[in-house]
Amino acid sequence: MRRLNRNLDSASFPPSFTGPNRLAWELELLQQQREIRRQPTEKHKFQASRWKQAKGQLIRETINKCAYCEVNFTTVAYGDVEHYRPKSIYWWLAYTYFNYAPSCQLCNQKFKKANFPIPSAALQAPLVRKNSSDSYLNRLAGFITPDPLDDTLGRPFAAFTADHTNERPLSIDPYLDDPLDYFAYDHDDNVKEVWIIPLNNTVSGIALSCIDLYGLNRKDLRTKRYQALFNYRAVREIVEITTPGSRPNRAARASLQLLLMDNAEFLGMYQHYETRPVDPVPDII
Numbered sequence: 001m002r003r004l005n006r007n008l009d010s011a012s013f014p015p016s017f018t019g020p021n022r023l024a025w026e027l028e029l030l031q032q033q034r035e036i037r038r039q040p041t042e043k044h045k046f047q048a049s050r051w052k053q054a055k056g057q058l059i060r061e062t063i064n065k066c067a068y069c070e071v072n073f074t075t076v077a078y079g080d081v082e083h084y085r086p087k088s089i090y091w092w093l094a095y096t097y098f099n100y101a102p103s104c105q106l107c108n109q110k111f112k113k114a115n116f117p118i119p120s121a122a123l124q125a126p127l128v129r130k131n132s133s134d135s136y137l138n139r140l141a142g143f144i145t146p147d148p149l150d151d152t153l154g155r156p157f158a159a160f161t162a163d164h165t166n167e168r169p170l171s172i173d174p175y176l177d178d179p180l181d182y183f184a185y186d187h188d189d190n191v192k193e194v195w196i197i198p199l200n201n202t203v204s205g206i207a208l209s210c211i212d213l214y215g216l217n218r219k220d221l222r223t224k225r226y227q228a229l230f231n232y233r234a235v236r237e238i239v240e241i242t243t244p245g246s247r248p249n250r251a252a253r254a255s256l257q258l259l260l261m262d263n264a265e266f267l268g269m270y271q272h273y274e275t276r277p278v279d280p281v282p283d284i285i
């Protein structure tokens with residue numbers, strides 16, 4: 001996992017998630033919540049066609065990679081728009097762009113599902129009662145989540161991030177947290193696997209829970225990560241033992257640059273090692 005940035009360029013941003021349309025979708029969620037208060041057997045009528053409109057932009061932001069396992073999924077699959085905070089609990093975030101992350105189906109559907117571990121109380125939902133008036137809901141609509149393109153139109157982004165900090169889920173949001181502060185890697189040259197592990201004891205609760213939540217140590221990832229790290233270690237070793245400016249040194253530096261490009265799978269792992277020594281590669285694998 002690596003730190004991700006939202007691309008809020010208005011030219012390419014999906015317009016549904018901003019302006020009057022965002023307000024209309026919030027009002028609809030609030031009205032449905034009032035119906036649920038009146039009739040508890042009712043449910044929110046979430047429309048997947050809406051969050052699918054975010055997929056193209058989300059995939060451009062991660063350059064085709066899953067936000068969690070960092071594998072390029074677009075070569076072989078459509079992938080999912082994952083709700084970081086599940087809509088089944090955080091109903092008011094169902095159409096919130098800042099609650100979305102592009103995810104492979106395994107991280108989202110096989111592992112995370114609708115789980116979301118938190119250490120204590122969940123965020124407070126917007127207050128909606130069975131007798132809340134239309135005018136009250138109208139005043140609330142538009143202000144329960146941020147507007148991605150104009151911070152003055154909705155709930156301030158700073159308040160949204162403060163919610164995340166205060167709730168402090170046992171899971172990483174790669175757009176709000178820096179995975180480099182939470183994860184390290186442990187390689188085994190005998191079984192040829194790399195495990196993702198907590199960076200230190202202070203963050204181990206969040207890191208271990210997040211690893212478990214998305215299945216980040218599943219066998220296929222451990223093996224694929226080993227192959228990636230082996231290449232990185234080999235190239236680092238050549239860079240470090242060859243004479244600066246020599247042909248092998250320049251070729252190895254170029255290879256390292258390629259490995260560290262934004263579209264590289266497991267870039268978060270390489271970034272972890274960029275400030276640390278790596279073991280030399282074994283002679284025989």
Ligand SMILES: [Zn+2]
Nearest residue numbers: 066069104107
């Ligand atoms: Zn994934």
